[in-house]
Amino acid sequence: MxxxxxxxxxxxEGCVSLSRIMADGRRQMVGLLFPSDxxxxxxxxxxxxxxxxxxxxxxxxxxxxxxxSLLHDTPALxxxxxxxxxxxLDSAREWMVLxxxxxxxxxxxxxxxxxxxxxxxxxxxxxxDGVSLDLPLTREDMADYLGLTIExxxxxxxxxxxxxxxxxxxxxxxxxxxYNALLEVAGDDSDGGMxx
Numbered sequence: 001m002x003x004x005x006x007x008x009x010x011x012x013e014g015c016v017s018l019s020r021i022m023a024d025g026r027r028q029m030v031g032l033l034f035p036s037d038x039x040x041x042x043x044x045x046x047x048x049x050x051x052x053x054x055x056x057x058x059x060x061x062x063x064x065x066x067x068x069s070l071l072h073d074t075p076a077l078x079x080x081x082x083x084x085x086x087x088x089l090d091s092a093r094e095w096m097v098l099x100x101x102x103x104x105x106x107x108x109x110x111x112x113x114x115x116x117x118x119x120x121x122x123x124x125x126x127x128x129d130g131v132s133l134d135l136p137l138t139r140e141d142m143a144d145y146l147g148l149t150i151e152x153x154x155x156x157x158x159x160x161x162x163x164x165x166x167x168x169x170x171x172x173x174x175x176x177x178x179y180n181a182l183l184e185v186a187g188d189d190s191d192g193g194m195x196x
Contacts (some may be wrong), residue, residue, distance in 0.1 A: 005047045007061050008040035014057030015136030017145075018049040029097045029145045031092070032136065035122040038084055042068050055136050102187060107146045108156040109186035112166060116176055139171070160185070 005141065011033050018031040030049060034037060039059070041049050059081045071078050094114075102110060120127040135142075139157070143150040165182050167175040176182050 003047055004045050005040055006064050006065050007039065008038070008042060008064055009059040011035050011037050011039065012058040012060055014053060014055040015139075016057055017052050017054045017141070019052065020049050022103070024051070027144065029141065031088075034118045034136075037088075038081070040064070042071055042081065054141060063114070076183045079142065102150050104146075104148055105156045105159060105185065106187045107140070107148065108153065109160060109165065109182050111142060111146060111175060111186065112160075112178070113182050113186050113188065114176065116182075127179055129178050129180075130175060131179060135172045 015033055016033040016037075016039060017029050018033065019027050020155070022028050023045070033051070034052075040047060042064070045064070059103065071081065110131075116131045116133055117127060118177045119133050139146060139153045140150050142148075143153045148156075157166070157168070160182075161168055163185075164184055166178065167177060
């Protein structure tokens with residue numbers, strides 16, 4: 001199991017990856033946490049995954065024991081944490097579909113669309129065409145996260161650029177000129193669900 005943790009937290013700025021090191025030393029990235037996401041598990045003293053900052057990060061940290069007491073005494077907070085947990089479960093299910101059934105091009109397009117959607121939610125703005133974002137991951141990290149090779153990631157990014165679905169300012173900054181067109185390539189609809 002993971003390491004014992006005395007603290008829980010919430011991401012205020014930046015991006016944190018969740019990963020696990022397997023017995024043979026390979027690392028598997030299993031999730032990304034963006035602003036407003038919660039790090040750690042109340043009522044569980046060990047962290048099931050390693051949390052690693054993949055960009056500059058600012059956190060709000062809570063003592064585990066004090067947070068668990070507050071959770072017990074504040075039903076509204078307990079309800080909100082449950083809602084966040086269910087949102088995370090939905091994201092995990094969405095990610096299972098992405099990893100299991102999508103092509104390499106669909107995976108890259110989905111990753112960019114998800115990052116843009118999360119950014120818009122944090123900024124509390126409508127997701128519009130021309131959205132610009134800083135990618136939280138290097139191409140190597142994207143390959144690890146998406147179950148692809150770095151060469152495949154680079155090739156598919158080039159395809160998306162050629163098709164004018166993304167505009168890269170540099171390796172970590174991009175603009176999505178037409179969000180719905182990117183969703184279509186990702187095999188998703190405007191609500192983030194898969195197109196049948």
